[in-house]
Amino acid sequence: MNVEDIKAESHRLRGSLLKSLADPITGALREDDQTLIKYHGSYQQDDRDIRDERRRQKLEPAYQFMIRTRTPGGVVTPEQWLKLDAIATRYASHSLRITTRQAFQFHGVIKRELKATMQAINATLIDTLAACGDVNRNVQVAANPLLSSAHATLYADAARTSEHLLPNTRAYYEIWLDEEQVVGAGEEQEPIYGDKYLPRKFKIGFAVPPLNDVDVFANDLGFIGIIEQGVLVGYNVSIGGGMGSTHGDAETWPRVANVVGFVTREQLLDTATAVLTTQRDFGNREVRKRARFKYTIDDHGLDFIVAEIERRAGFSLQPARAFGFDHNGDRYGWVEGEDGRWHLTLSLAAGRIADTENSPQLSGLRAIAQVHTGEFRMTPNQNLVIAGVPAEQRAQIDALVAQYGLDAGNRLPSALARGAMACVSLPTCGLAMAEAERYLPDFSQRLQPLLEKHGLAQAPIVLRISGCPNGCSRPYLAEIALVGKAPGRYNLMLGGDHRGQRLNTLYRENITEPDILQTLDPLFARYASERDGDEGFGDFLHRSGIVALPPYPTHREISLDLHA
Ligand code: SRM
Ligand code: SF4
Numbered sequence: 001m002n003v004e005d006i007k008a009e010s011h012r013l014r015g016s017l018l019k020s021l022a023d024p025i026t027g028a029l030r031e032d033d034q035t036l037i038k039y040h041g042s043y044q045q046d047d048r049d050i051r052d053e054r055r056r057q058k059l060e061p062a063y064q065f066m067i068r069t070r071t072p073g074g075v076v077t078p079e080q081w082l083k084l085d086a087i088a089t090r091y092a093s094h095s096l097r098i099t100t101r102q103a104f105q106f107h108g109v110i111k112r113e114l115k116a117t118m119q120a121i122n123a124t125l126i127d128t129l130a131a132c133g134d135v136n137r138n139v140q141v142a143a144n145p146l147l148s149s150a151h152a153t154l155y156a157d158a159a160r161t162s163e164h165l166l167p168n169t170r171a172y173y174e175i176w177l178d179e180e181q182v183v184g185a186g187e188e189q190e191p192i193y194g195d196k197y198l199p200r201k202f203k204i205g206f207a208v209p210p211l212n213d214v215d216v217f218a219n220d221l222g223f224i225g226i227i228e229q230g231v232l233v234g235y236n237v238s239i240g241g242g243m244g245s246t247h248g249d250a251e252t253w254p255r256v257a258n259v260v261g262f263v264t265r266e267q268l269l270d271t272a273t274a275v276l277t278t279q280r281d282f283g284n285r286e287v288r289k290r291a292r293f294k295y296t297i298d299d300h301g302l303d304f305i306v307a308e309i310e311r312r313a314g315f316s317l318q319p320a321r322a323f324g325f326d327h328n329g330d331r332y333g334w335v336e337g338e339d340g341r342w343h344l345t346l347s348l349a350a351g352r353i354a355d356t357e358n359s360p361q362l363s364g365l366r367a368i369a370q371v372h373t374g375e376f377r378m379t380p381n382q383n384l385v386i387a388g389v390p391a392e393q394r395a396q397i398d399a400l401v402a403q404y405g406l407d408a409g410n411r412l413p414s415a416l417a418r419g420a421m422a423c424v425s426l427p428t429c430g431l432a433m434a435e436a437e438r439y440l441p442d443f444s445q446r447l448q449p450l451l452e453k454h455g456l457a458q459a460p461i462v463l464r465i466s467g468c469p470n471g472c473s474r475p476y477l478a479e480i481a482l483v484g485k486a487p488g489r490y491n492l493m494l495g496g497d498h499r500g501q502r503l504n505t506l507y508r509e510n511i512t513e514p515d516i517l518q519t520l521d522p523l524f525a526r527y528a529s530e531r532d533g534d535e536g537f538g539d540f541l542h543r544s545g546i547v548a549l550p551p552y553p554t555h556r557e558i559s560l561d562l563h564a
Contacts (some may be wrong), residue, residue: 004285006032007134007196012169012188013039021175027063027111039135039197040172041128042067042114045107049427065109066428067092067117068131072162073141073155073206074102074378076126081369081376083124085362091117095362098351100421100473101203102378103131103138107428118176129172134198136165136276140205140214142225143379144330144345148337150232151208154225157232157268158206161223164269165204165276167193192273192280199283200291202276203242205380206235212325214380215500217241217256217558218474220293221275226262226321230338234264236320237271239305240297240555243471246289247485253552254476254503255294260306261317274312278305298554328477328500329419329462330381332410334394341374342394344386346401347409350422350437351382364404371396382421383409414451415460417444421474425467425484432467434484440465443482446513450521454528461537462498465490476503479538480520485510492516494523495547498536501558505550 006015015036020029029037034044046061054061069084076084084104088096093108109117121128131138139162145151168190173179190197204221205214216222222238241257263271279293282300290299297305310316332345348361355362365384369376374388389397401407412418423429425436443465451457464478475481475493477500482490489510496504508519523546531540541547549556 001032003035003134003288004196006035010036011171012190013167013171014169014175017171017175021111021115024112026060028060029111037065039130039133039167040118040176041070041131042109042118043132045428045430047108047427048430048432063111064107064428065111065114067106067109067114067121067128068099068138069104069121069126069128070131070138070162071103071126071378072139072159074098074143074376074380075141075155076104076376076378078369078372078374078376080124080126082366084121084126085366085369087117087120087124088362091120095352095354097424098348098353098378098382098384099138100351100380100382100423101138101140102143102380104378105424107424115176122177127172130166132201134200134202135167135193136162136198136202136204138162140203140219140380142206142208142211142213143377143383144211144213144335144343144385145208145337147208147227147230148339148341150225150227150230153232153265154206154208157223157265158204161204161269161272165192165272167197192276194280196285198276198280199285199296200288200293202279202293204272207325209323210326211331212328212500213330215328215474215477217500218243218477219257220279221272222257223268224259224323226323232265234262234321235268236262236323237275237317239275239309240294240302242292242294243474243476244292245469245471245476247469247491249289252289253550253554254471255298255552255555256477256501256503256558258297258302258555259320259558260302260309262319262321263315263317267313267315270313270315271309271317274309277312278308282308294554325499325501327460327498328381329460329498330379330383332383332418337388340391341387342389342391343377344389344394344397344401345379346384346386346406347412347418348383349409350424350440351378352437353384358405359408360404361406364400364406367400367404368397368406371400381419412444414444414448414457416447416451416456416463416480419460420444420463420465422465423467423472429467431470432484433486434467434482434488434490436465436467436473436482436484443513446517447520450517450524453521454524456524456528459527459537460498462496474500478504479536479541482516488512490516492519495538495541495549497538502538502542503550503552503556504538505547507547 092106238257422440
């Protein structure tokens with residue numbers, strides 16, 4: 001069955017999940033249920049490292065499940081942290097993985113423990129509903145603001161947007177939490193989503209200028225907080241961002257969002273509903289790879305879509321207000337919020353938190369969670385903020401950070417390595433074509449001598465690696481990106497800016513590490529000697545004519561003068 005039919009016939013996302021879970025013969029779910037479980041925040045996967053060996057032994061693949069949390073803005077309390085850590089250790093692969101959208105992923109959960117794991121997660125008061133599937137996903141929020149009170153308001157707005165856009169079905173609670181079915185599945189209404197939910201996934205991000213850590217222009221819908229005299233007065237709205245594309249398919253492309261206007265905080269939920277339902281009704285339900293909102297905008301035209309949004313919302317968007325972004329990465333180390341509390345940002349290697357021989361990070365963060373009185377914030381760059389630390393507790397946190405080597409990432413020798421991202425990729429991702437997370441530390445190390453040779457160790461160059469063109473590490477916004485093509489082979493993309501406002505361009509196709517290093521060497525040399533002040537690497541490549549904008553037919557760069 002195709003995905004549209006599976007959704008429509010699923011009895012509001014129930015399908016035969018209960019039967020699939022109860023079947024002791026296989027570690028897998030029935031085929032249609034593999035689609036439906038995504039809406040519950042989980043993916044069926046198999047361990048690709050042992051796939052061939054299992055086949056040789058005539059065993060079914062080593063089926064296992066990934067579970068993703070719905071944690072708007074990536075905020076968790078120390079109590080929740082400790083419980084999630086215990087779940088990772090008891091049911092999953094002994095690691096917590098911070099995603100590029102500020103969620104946790106657990107990997108390696110087996111089918112017969114799936115329900116217990118879901119129940120344990122829900123017992124922390126965190127759920128996984130709508131973390132995957134054709135619905136609104138985990139809402140991103142700027143993680144490391146200096147303006148604490150405006151951020152708190154913005155975070156609350158993001159959290160209520162997330163709640164407002166949740167599916168209405170009780171399927172999740174019945175299947176995982178044993179809630180009794182009181183309403184017939186056929187009678188349940190989905191006022192926002194309708195019978196077939198959205199044509200495709202939908203993503204919302206809330207940014208706080210001047211930081212664009214959420215990469216707001218990669219989201220289907222972006223809200224850019226406008227803060228005047230310390231007060232959050234409303235949001236600029238951006239629509240139509242997205243990264244995914246398919247190698248060699250000219251019908252697909254990454255796209256940066258268009259800034260289309262300004263709305264007040266009171267208009268936020270109506271705006272979100274209007275945008276989401278416009279995509280629900282106009283999105284392409286025939287061709288799934290063309291179903292994202294970015295293509296709906298390109299196919300129908302921006303003016304038509306904006307008019308439709310305004311019609312549904314019942315008000316016109318005001319002209320966008322001036323704002324400016326200065327970087328899309330995180331700021332590491334301690335910063336003081338305006339309320340006098342402190343926030344410590346730790347750089348983590350591709351967001352993976354595990355205990356390894358030289359780096360007991362899971363244990364270290366457990367020790368911090370046991371004494372921390374503030375909160376943890378996962379960043380959209382796969383890093384972690386130990387947030388809201390009273391001044392008098394900084395020394396204690398610093399001592400634990402040092403004891404467990406939690407600052408290893410902050411002490412990496414290049415700014416590039418500290419800020420780099422990589423998607424999960426192998427061995428769990430079924431779509432991976434090349435290594436990403438596991439390759440990032442090696443690649444950064446190989447790049448180090450080149451950076452040093454050209455005096456660029458502290459140049460904040462944005463590097464991102466994805467194991468395939470779906471772009472989960474948002475590679476098309478990076479100044480340097482490797483996009484997986486085949487084992488050990490990548491497309492080298494160059495020329496994004498460091499504010500997340502310009503897409504990069506394919507520079508060399510399907511090359512191996514030695515070629516990548518050889519290609520970058522002379523470019524680093526020119527950048528080192530010809531850059532203009534603190535000009536970014538991507539900006540330099542454009543100014544000097546080394547790369548041009550990519551040949552995609554639609555929105556490739558934010559063209560407004562956004563630098564207020
Ligand atoms: Fe992603 C599919 C991991 C952020 C675009 N993504 C997947 C799957 C579920 C593979 C699959 O479909 O079988 C990956 C699971 C890997 C694993 O083993 O864990 C996966 N995506 C991730 C995460 C964990 C990457 C990471 O290293 O952190 C991120 C989880 C985010 C979250 O918490 O919700 C993740 N994915 C993204 C982003 C970045 C973002 O949203 O800011 C993108 C690009 C933005 C966008 O959506 O356009 C992204 N993921 C995709 C796509 C391409 C969608 C498209 O429009 O074509 C796929 C494939 C698909 O949907 O068919 C995909
Ligand atoms: Fe998997 Fe590709 Fe996403 Fe990486 S970019 S996690 S390889 S789907």
